Amino acid sequence: MDNRIIFTFIACIAILIVFGKYFSFPIKKIIKLVGNSILGAIIIFFINLVGTSFNFHIGFSIVNSIIVGILGIPGAILLVLLKIFGII
Secondary structure, eight states, X not given: OOHHHHHHHHHHHHHHHHHHHHHHHHHHHHHXXXXXXXXXXXXXXXXXXXXXXXTOOOOOOHHHHHHHHHHOHHHHHHHHHHHHTTOO
16 A cells, blocks of 8 residues: 555544544533433423322423433422422
8 A cells, every 4th residue: 555545544533533532522411411301301200290199280391301401309399399389
């Protein structure tokens, strides 16, 4: 093989590695946020499942899911308190 082809091949791999590391960080954050939002929706579902016997319901929305996804259990408690006090 010609030395230029080998050098070009190695340079392309190096560029892909650099760009892969650079762009993988924001993608990891986005994937984590989406996963946490799905987990938040599941928590809201279980709150609604238990709340049906008490005539209590929290609406499914992307905002509610993100709140519970980012804050976790305190976010779920926050939504329950906001619903009890009539804010949402």
